Structure formats: C-alpha cells, structure tokens
Amino acid sequence: MMLDNLPRGTIVIEDLEVGMMRYLQKVVTDEDIEMFAQVSTDRNPVHLDEAYAQDTIFEGRIAHGMLTAGLISAVIGEQLPGHGTVYLGQTLKFMAPVRPGDLVRAEVAVEAIDHAKRRVTLATRCLVGDTVVLKGEAVVLAPSRKFD
Template sequence: MKARIGKTVDQLEVGESAYFAKTMTNTDMLMFAGVTGDVNLLPIHDEFAKKSIFKQRIAHGMLTASFITNIIGMRLPGYGSTVKRQSVRFTNPVFIGDTIEIGLTITATDIENNTADFTVNATNQDGKEIMVGNGVLIPPTPIDEEE
C-alpha cells in the first residue's frame, strides 16, 4: 500500500498556488518566544513595545515566515514535502489581531533533482503586503509501505 503523500515533482504545475490564513494571537507570539528562546521584548512586552516605533507589540518575523511550512507540508505539495531553501523580506509588521494570508506559487520544477522553486507573498486583512520571498522545496517521493 502506498503511504499518503502530497504531489510529487512531476505532478506539480508551474503557476499552481495554495494559501494559508491565520489570525495572530498573543498565545501564538508567547509560544513562539518560548519554543525559540527569542524573548525579545518587542513581541512580548506591552509597555516596552508602546515606546517603540511600532507603538504596540509586533509578531516575530520568523513566526510569520514559519507559516510557509504549513502550506508546503500540508497543502502544496503536501504531506512528505520539506523546505530546502527559503528567503523572505518583511515589508510591514504583523500585530496581534491581524489576519494574515500567505500565498505560495510554484514557479519552476526540476524533475531530475526532485525540487520545485516557489514565490511567496503575504498580506494582512487590509491587503497590505507584510512579507515577500522565494525558495526551493523538495516534494515527496512515492513510498511503499508494508501493511
């Protein structure tokens, strides 16, 4: 029996896209700080953040970027996929209560090396760009699984 996997490199199509939406919460930000050990005051301390250029707490940039793996591992290509390389630029901050939508688009496939290039664009609930980037992913390969 074949294990459940996402699309293989030969099944991916250039221009194919998938999306993930998430409303940023205080819990998300605190859990990310705890897991990573990044206890920078800007994302976790109200009084400190009020005195910053942002006037309020902002999400860790890498928290926002980490949602790209949700698309790759769960949607496109899906189960069995991983990120090989990823580069992002944060264009605007993400605040508690912001709903962000991240879109990932396949831009090229390389069957010989079992990779696919992608671009990523993220916006908030007002349509304001918050992150852009690109990368290379490794789609799954078919796996035989014994019963």
C-alpha cells in the same frame, strides 16, 4: 484556527504545474506570540511588553517575523507540495509588521520545476489584508510517485 483552501496531503512533482497556488489563513493571537517566544527563546520585549513596544518604531507589540514565516512552512509541508517535501532553502524579506489579532494569509505558488533534480522553486508571501508583510522564495525537494 486555520482556514485552508484545500485539504492537507501531497501533490507529487509529476502533478505540479507552474502557477499552482495554495494558502492558509490564521489569526495571530497573543497566545501564539507567547508560545513562539517560549519555544524560540526570543523574548524581545517588542513582542511581549506593550509599554516597551509603544516607544519603538512599531508603536505597539508585533509578532515575531519567524512566527509569520512559519505559516509558509505549514503551506509547503501540508499542501504544496505537501507531505514528503524536503525544505532546502528559503529567502525572506520582512515588509511590514504583524500585530496581535491580525489575520495573516500565507500564500505559496509554484514558480519553476526541475524534474531531473525533483526541485521546485516556490514564490512565498504573507499578507494582512492587501498589505504584503513578508515575501520570499523557497526551494524544495518535492515528493515523487517513484519514491513513495
């Protein structure tokens, strides 16, 4: 289940402002991890095998980093800027593991707007409680009133 702070849709570039922020929250479940392993074909046992994962530096199973990163994509594609956005690039730094049952908050904030090129730079991060588990920056081509 996802809990959003605003309805899904679009904010066109003409209405974007530096500092605007949107987020979603989602509990990462065992089923999510299994489905991501299936879709991505990444079946590393640190994600799927508790006995194996106990003997790693994580001391237990963790979610795929890209599963967590996918929540950022959901905020960008559904809320900020939303429908019609073209993802151009994303940097990611994984700071801490996400475990089955963790409530992840994915946040996206507008850092810079280049109206001439319709490009928007977004600060992106995911948190579990107060712990930043992932951070990065995205660049997108934002939808415009002129092109709808």
